[in-house]
Amino acid sequence: MNRTLSRYKKREREILSDPYEDRGVVLPSFRKIEGLFKSEGHLLEIDSLSLSFVGVEVLNDVSINVSPNVVHAIIGPNGAGKTSLLNCICGVYKPNRGTVRFERVELNGLRPDQVSSIGLARSFQQIELFAGMSVIDNIMLGRHVFMKGGILRGGLWTPSMMKEEIINRKMAENVMKFLQLEAFRDIPVGTLPYGVQKRVDVGRAMAMNPKIMLLDEPCAGMNQEETEDMTRFILDIKEELNLTILIIEHNMQVIMDISDIVSVLNFGLLIAEGKPQEVQKSPKVIEAYLGKGECL
Numbered sequence: 001m002n003r004t005l006s007r008y009k010k011r012e013r014e015i016l017s018d019p020y021e022d023r024g025v026v027l028p029s030f031r032k033i034e035g036l037f038k039s040e041g042h043l044l045e046i047d048s049l050s051l052s053f054v055g056v057e058v059l060n061d062v063s064i065n066v067s068p069n070v071v072h073a074i075i076g077p078n079g080a081g082k083t084s085l086l087n088c089i090c091g092v093y094k095p096n097r098g099t100v101r102f103e104r105v106e107l108n109g110l111r112p113d114q115v116s117s118i119g120l121a122r123s124f125q126q127i128e129l130f131a132g133m134s135v136i137d138n139i140m141l142g143r144h145v146f147m148k149g150g151i152l153r154g155g156l157w158t159p160s161m162m163k164e165e166i167i168n169r170k171m172a173e174n175v176m177k178f179l180q181l182e183a184f185r186d187i188p189v190g191t192l193p194y195g196v197q198k199r200v201d202v203g204r205a206m207a208m209n210p211k212i213m214l215l216d217e218p219c220a221g222m223n224q225e226e227t228e229d230m231t232r233f234i235l236d237i238k239e240e241l242n243l244t245i246l247i248i249e250h251n252m253q254v255i256m257d258i259s260d261i262v263s264v265l266n267f268g269l270l271i272a273e274g275k276p277q278e279v280q281k282s283p284k285v286i287e288a289y290l291g292k293g294e295c296l
């Protein structure tokens with residue numbers, strides 16, 4: 001073993017065996033209690049959001065409040081504006097009007113990496129992972145928002161860089177354990193079944209240690225068993241880690257099973273909001289889906 005590696009291993013043993021070293025970061029922290037909103041009110045406030053591209057109105061005066069520690073679903077027929085809404089929250093799209101606030105901090109104008117660093121993490125409708133890289137390395141990518149070392153420090157491999165790397169690796173390992181991905185640890189993501197890849201994408205978002213997770217169709221394209229696994233993991237994330245989940249999903253069974261509240265978009269308008277059973281019976285919602293030839 002070369003000297004740098006043995007130094008790394010020694011430091012790793014020290015950090016992992018010392019209960020006072022980086023308490024709450026090395027062990028499964030995920031902002032457990034801290035993730036609960038510190039005061040009364042909403043965690044995420046979407047206020048009168050409008051977005052249009054040339055000639056197309058994508059979101060029209062949409063207001064949605066997300067409470068802490070709930071599964072809040074956004075549903076609606078294809079093209080309703082669901083992914084665009086997430087893109088506005090994350091700083092990928094700049095809305096024409098309206099504001100988004102997270103823990104009362106306005107997100108408008110922030111870049112996607114800045115939004116991630118304050119506690120919002122996202123998984124994607126189309127898997128956006130590095131197919132040739134292993135599961136652990138893809139999950140580690142979720143930690144890059146916390147890596148302070150630039151190119152120079154990276155090249156120098158300073159003690160603080162080493163410590164950062166150990167903490168990030170431990171966090172990624174914790175995520176893999178939580179999502180039962182350990183068996184796939186060193187396998188290139190592109191060779192894994194679709195359902196496992198989707199789980200890695202959720203893992204990459206979890207590794208950011210977020211307060212809220214924005215999941216864009218986490219069960220899309222999955223078989224029944226993979227869907228059941230994913231819904232169980234989403235509920236575990238909410239219940240065991242006290243996180244808040246904003247989820248877009250087309251599978252109504254999943255929505256019925258896990259959501260506390262559902263907001264329905266159609267042609268960029270918020271047409272209904274309420275408990276899943278109420279929303280499912282809403283004539284406006286039924287009409288919106290039938291009009292698009294989709295089933296509810």
Ligand SMILES: Nc1ncnc2c1ncn2[C@@H]1O[C@H](COP(=O)(O)OP(=O)(O)OP(=O)(O)O)[C@@H](O)[C@H]1O
Nearest residue numbers: 053056058076077078079080081082083084085125
């Ligand atoms: N970058 C863009 N440029 C132009 N139009 C866009 C862009 N992004 C989204 N749109 C349009 O905005 C509308 C809403 O798209 P969006 O992807 O938000 O819908 P969605 O509800 O997520 O649909 P799906 O259920 O199919 O994923 C569509 O008409 C889409 O073509």
Ligand SMILES: [Mg+2]
Nearest residue numbers: 082083084125
């Ligand atoms: Mg979409």
